[in-house]
Amino acid sequence: MNSISLCISTYNRVDDLTRLISSALMQVPKVPIIVYDDASSDATAEIVRTQFPTVSVIAGKNNVGLIAARNICIREASTPFVIILDDDAFFTSPKTVQQTLDDFSSERIGAVAVPFTENGVLMQGETAGPSIGLARSFIGAAHAVRRDAVLACGGLRESYGFYCEESDLAIRFLAAGLVVRHGSADPVTHCPNADRKPLLRRQLRWRSEFRFKYCHTPALLLLPVLGSHLALLVFRCSQFGGLAATLKLGYSTWRDVIKSRHERKGVGFRTYFLWRRLSESPRLTLGDIDDVPAVRRALEGSDSFAVQ
Structure with a gap:
């Protein structure tokens, strides 16, 4: 089989x-x-x-x-x-x-x-x-x-x-x-398609990153995390098609996220900080996680759902 x-x-x-x-x-x-x-x-x-x-x-x-x-x-x-x-x-x-x-x-x-x-x-x-x-x-x-x-x-x-x-x-x-x-x-x-449309891809990535942060950031950190993401958009508006296109992107993203606000279920702090740690060096291994009691407790708990 x-x-x-x-x-x-x-x-x-x-x-x-x-x-x-x-x-x-x-x-x-x-x-x-x-x-x-x-x-x-x-x-x-x-x-x-x-x-x-x-x-x-x-x-x-x-x-x-x-x-x-x-x-x-x-x-x-x-x-x-x-x-x-x-x-x-x-x-x-x-x-x-x-x-x-x-x-x-x-x-x-x-x-x-x-x-x-x-x-x-x-x-x-x-x-x-x-x-x-x-x-x-x-x-x-x-x-x-x-x-x-x-x-x-x-x-x-x-x-x-x-x-x-x-x-x-x-x-x-x-x-x-x-x-x-x-x-x-x-x-x-x-072998990705040669016509990658870099401006559109930057806009789509920013939009999706904003949605991700909205869905998963713990409540106490939500406003500063979203605020910094919006500030970065305005600061780098030249990379997103200019100020007018940037403002339109920010508005449409926020509108779409609010429409699907039922998807938000921020993770717990332990999961959130472990998530951030996984992007840093030196890389964690499965053995590292098993050896660290706090991390092991985070993984043994369930902040969002249970896998049967």
């Missing part, structure tokens, strides 16, 4: 997708593959079904976006673990999926930041020797999750739209006693 599935969400990139599937079919042992076609107009679903009959294809009728598409794939999977790659990534080693499965070596591990290269630079490839090195979050282009833990917390939060949904899941994991670890597998390759 398989223990891990590969899930791919795709939209109008059938050439990239077929490259990824071809590389995935070379994995040893074989891995079930689930593709969610997010209402592509390039006949993606038909092409995949014809060329790769063993791949499970879900053809969406409406474009729901990347985060919602990943949630659909995770729910569709029947394995305890799921590895997720962007459709413009591909495997370069037949061992990566099995190595990633092996990285879930503790029940404490909720997600694995799978190593990948992008423009020749290794991402998420930090190691702590024989120890399990912890990461604060992971990059969505290549990661793996414990499926039941994702479902227990309600899945990826789709209101983000783009950016920070990974951090949102990671901090909810942390509040439930689960951690994200750096992967040790052979890296995959990620």
Whole structure:
């Protein structure tokens, strides 16, 4: 019985997708593959079904976006673990999926930041020797999750739209006693689209970071944290399209966050400060957490939800 599935969400990139599937079919042992076609107009679903009959294809009728598409794939999977790659990534080693499965070596591990290269630079490839090195979050282009833990917390939060949904899941994991670890597998390759629209991406990232801070910052720290984030936006308005565009971005972000204010559930102080510590050097390991009583209590408690 398989223990891990590969899930791919795709939209109008059938050439990239077929490259990824071809590389995935070379994995040893074989891995079930689930593709969610997010209402592509390039006949993606038909092409995949014809060329790769063993791949499970879900053809969406409406474009729901990347985060919602990943949630659909995770729910569709029947394995305890799921590895997720962007459709413009591909495997370069037949061992990566099995190595990633092996990285879930503790029940404490909720997600694995799978190593990948992008423009020749290794991402998420930090190691702590024989120890399990912890990461604060992971990059969505290549990661793996414990499926039941994702479902227990309600899945990826789709209101983000783009950016920070990974951090949102990671901090909810942390509040439930689960951690994200750096992967040790052979890296995959990620070839992002050349048209990255840097201004739009900066705006989307700021918007998502504001939402993340609103959702998870403890109540006593909320006003200064949000205030500093807004101040940074105004101070760097030239990076966000000028003052008028900056003010519009700030207003629309606040309006959207207020509309979804029911999502706010600030984590406890112990989880919050542990979250901040995970971004610092030297990197924490799972052994460090087990050795520090205060940190261990933070992980054994549950500030947001309980994973059954």
